[in-house]
Amino acid sequence: MAPKNDGSAKKVVTSKGAWTAEEDQKLSQYIEIHGAKRWKTVAVKAGLNRCGKSCRLRWLNYLRPNIKRGNISDAEEDLILRLHKLLGNRWALIAGRLPGRTDNEIKNYWNSHLSKKINKEKPIMETSMEKEIVPEKPSCHVIPHVDAEGTVKLGITGNSEANLDVNEFFDFTTELGSCGLEWVNKFLELDEDSWLIEKR
DNA sequence: AACGAAGTCAACCGCTAATTT
DNA sequence: GAAATTAGCGGTTGACTTCGT
Incomplete structure (x- = not known):
């Protein structure tokens, strides 16, 4: 899509609207x-x-410097999908794991591309996947948060038995290049109990 | 070629959290 | 500790483009 704020827009609005x-x-x-x-x-x-x-x-x-625009790679898309599955609509958190990407861009990309993709795949997913944490266990919530070191941690709340399989979220057979997956690896190095805050 | 529908994305809005006074 | 201010987040809107008929 062509940029809309190249200064040639018909309406010149300074206090609102597209930036010149x-x-x-x-x-x-x-x-x-x-x-x-x-x-x-x-x-x-x-x-x-x-x-x-x-x-x-x-x-x-x-x-701001180092902003990447457009051309979201397959690896990035894959990461967004998995992070969204893990974190939900926590766009800022997801963007924080994709260097050069912004929450707004990821949110837009999700809404215009990935959500449809997911919807298409959903019927297949529903039959092939046994576990879907939130829909099947409404009383059990995965609550992600970031600690002081910027590490993403997961808390499980609710009265049902927590049964979170990290491998369900991350497929490490995929080549992801340098799109910020160090944290995922780090994440997996942690002892399960240290990130399952309220494991029951 | 013309028109309407659908898709895309930059920007705004309302709200909450964090920080400052 | 309270109030005011600032920063940040996610949802939504609307202008613009692209596609289909």
């Missing part, structure tokens, strides 16, 4: 000098007729 190249430049320049904090101040000082929130979003999703 000029606004991007102002924001980037300001952040380069003063850093990305106090977004309300950034918006004012950079001379942007935008709210701080909008500036933050623009910076995080498009302007």
Whole structure:
């Protein structure tokens, strides 16, 4: 899809809507000098007729360095699928495991591509897979959280018996390259009891 | 070629959590 | 400790593009 904010848009909106190249430049320049904090101040000082929130979003999703745009690889897609299965709609958490990807991009990709893919595959999955934690065990919830070191941990709550198989989520036969799977490996190195917080 | 439907994605909104005063 | 402010998240919207007829 062609970019919509290349400055050639019919409607020129400065306070809302698509960002112009000029606004991007102002924001980037300001952040380069003063850093990305106090977004309300950034918006004012950079001379942007935008709210701080909008500036933050623009910076995080498009302007900050090392952002990857488009062309989500098979390995990344596979990782997103498995992380989503594990974490649910925790887009920021998922994005944190995909270097250069943003939560917004992953959320969009999920909604426009993967959710449909899942729906297509679901009838097959339902017959082939024995366990589906949330649907079949509504009283048992997997609650992911990130500790101080940035490690993803899982808590199991509810009164039913927890029966979480990590291999159900991660297929290590797939070549995933350098898309941030170190943590998955690290994850598996942990003793089961250390991440199953409330295993019963 | 024209039109409507469907798909895509950037941006906004409302809310909560975290931090500062 | 309370109130105010700021940061961050996920859901949703709407403009635009692409596809199908």
